[in-house]
Amino acid sequence: MLAAMSASPTPGRESGDRCPGALRLHAADDGALARVRLPGGLLTSHQAEVLAGLAEELGDGRLDLTSRGNVQLRGLPDGCGAALGGRLRAAGLLPSDRHERIRNVVASPLCGLDGPAGPRDARADVADVDVDVAVDVQAWARALDALLCADRAEQQTEAEAETSDLSGLSGRFLFGLDDGRGDIAALAPDVTLIAERDGRHALLCFGTTGPALRLAVGDAPRAAVLAARAFLAAVRAGGVKAWRVRELTPEQRPSPERLAERLAAAGIACSLVPHVSLVPRVTLPHGPAPQLGLVEGRDGRWALSLAAPLGRLTAGQWRLLARAAGRDGDGELRVTPWRGIVVPGLTARAAAAHRAAFADAGLVVSSGSPWHGAGACAGRPGCAKSLADVRADAAACLTGTLPGGAGALPVYWSGCERRCGHPGGRWVDVLATDEGYRLAVRDDAARPAPTRTVPARPVPARELADAVAAARTTT
Numbered sequence: 001m002l003a004a005m006s007a008s009p010t011p012g013r014e015s016g017d018r019c020p021g022a023l024r025l026h027a028a029d030d031g032a033l034a035r036v037r038l039p040g041g042l043l044t045s046h047q048a049e050v051l052a053g054l055a056e057e058l059g060d061g062r063l064d065l066t067s068r069g070n071v072q073l074r075g076l077p078d079g080c081g082a083a084l085g086g087r088l089r090a091a092g093l094l095p096s097d098r099h100e101r102i103r104n105v106v107a108s109p110l111c112g113l114d115g116p117a118g119p120r121d122a123r124a125d126v127a128d129v130d131v132d133v134a135v136d137v138q139a140w141a142r143a144l145d146a147l148l149c150a151d152r153a154e155q156q157t158e159a160e161a162e163t164s165d166l167s168g169l170s171g172r173f174l175f176g177l178d179d180g181r182g183d184i185a186a187l188a189p190d191v192t193l194i195a196e197r198d199g200r201h202a203l204l205c206f207g208t209t210g211p212a213l214r215l216a217v218g219d220a221p222r223a224a225v226l227a228a229r230a231f232l233a234a235v236r237a238g239g240v241k242a243w244r245v246r247e248l249t250p251e252q253r254p255s256p257e258r259l260a261e262r263l264a265a266a267g268i269a270c271s272l273v274p275h276v277s278l279v280p281r282v283t284l285p286h287g288p289a290p291q292l293g294l295v296e297g298r299d300g301r302w303a304l305s306l307a308a309p310l311g312r313l314t315a316g317q318w319r320l321l322a323r324a325a326g327r328d329g330d331g332e333l334r335v336t337p338w339r340g341i342v343v344p345g346l347t348a349r350a351a352a353a354h355r356a357a358f359a360d361a362g363l364v365v366s367s368g369s370p371w372h373g374a375g376a377c378a379g380r381p382g383c384a385k386s387l388a389d390v391r392a393d394a395a396a397c398l399t400g401t402l403p404g405g406a407g408a409l410p411v412y413w414s415g416c417e418r419r420c421g422h423p424g425g426r427w428v429d430v431l432a433t434d435e436g437y438r439l440a441v442r443d444d445a446a447r448p449a450p451t452r453t454v455p456a457r458p459v460p461a462r463e464l465a466d467a468v469a470a471a472r473t474t475t
């Protein structure tokens with residue numbers, strides 16, 4: 001394990017929380033791994049260039065996207081922690097050493113970018129999302145991140161700090177900021193904020209089921225911080241070692257009524273919504289992930305929604321994206337929790353040209369691609385626990401005869417039972433075993449989560465393509 005620098009944790013929980021960060025590196029078989037948090041998936045083109053440089057100079061030249069819209073560097077050498085931390089700090093990618101691992105914030109990546117007027121039937125390649133959104137959840141993400149990083153300074157007294165220091169949150173605790181379309185709520189965050197259609201109110205909820213609190217959109221980031229503090233207080237009161245809200249029993253979970261009192265004490269007006277449909281237009285938990293392709297905005301500008309094959313990019317691919325954003329876009333990239341990237345602020349002509357260039361560079365630019373919705377853990381040789389080179393086996397399937405595309409279930413290859421980074425909702429689990437791959441269709445949203453093994457026997461890697469294709473189209 002390389003040097004670990006981190007904030008003082010909540011007593012009793014830290015020993016089990018090995019979630020990596022930019023300062024707490026994870027020792028993998030292919031070198032150390034650093035996870036750089038990107039709240040809301042947001043980064044500037046300059047920051048993206050810095051990450052590409054770090055991947056090439058310190059790492060193995062590649063960048064992995066995570067299921068929370070963060071970026072990982074792999075293959076880092078012993079003793080690189082100081083250089084890595086210094087470069088990230090200078091680029092604004094490490095605003096708080098103390099809070100770096102708790103900056104887990106996901107936000108609807110197409111917020112403000114889609115929803116053109118007029119028919120779109122003839123444009124099969126245009127991402128099919130049409131949401132009337134008035135709330136800027138990326139602004140929420142920036143405000144929430146600033147509050148998380150400033151948390152220590154906000155404490156009024158030492159006694160209060162001891163019971164509500166947010167650096168005591170697990171690296172797995174997730175804030176979800178949903179613009180109303182349900183994509184983020186479907187990821188089952190621990191604290192969910194979802195914008196209401198009137199553009200003036202938001203719902204705040206532990207997890208994604210009611211009751212919820214309705215409050216003004218301007219108060220939403222501060223209310224999310226107070227909700228996280230209420231979770232910490234509930235964990236302490238219950239004497240349990242929970243990292244996520246869903247690990248608490250109903251009796252242990254923080255009460256919305258008590259949270260309402262905390263909000264009122266902080267000057268935030270709210271009302272209790274006992275029975276709430278948190279996702280107005282889709283049924284929990286299957287809010288759709290963004291489609292890939294061109295995304296037309298209301299203002300005549302376009303965005304490009306694309307994905308990295310199995311969530312991994314070369315530094316060269318990453319630079320291509322950074323330069324497109326810097327030269328022709330808003331100077332910003334949005335990394336999505338589905339291991340994708342959105343480049344906003346393009347003209348129609350630039351969007352089409354960059355789409356072709358990204359496809360030529362090996363990126364996934366259409367939802368019709370079999371690579372869309374496909375992922376894999378690190379596997380061999382990066383992870384000692386892996387029973388197979390799952391990424392190579394997945395690539396062989398996806399470049400072969402395997403059909404995929406829009407409507408196909410997400411699929412994820414795992415080298416062992418831990419299934420690191422697997423998707424949520426309904427998905428195809430391709431698990432390496434000593435006897436071959438075991439396939440199953442899982443539904444993590446249902447309680448209890450049903451699992452259907454298809455087919456019943458393990459499948460050798462060379463016969464995997466047809467079995468995976470059949471599982472992905474299972475109804």
Ligand code: SF4
Pocket residue numbers: 377378379383384385386387414415416417418419420
């Ligand atoms: S799922 Fe298993 S094999 Fe894959 S990265 Fe995690 S621990 Fe390693």
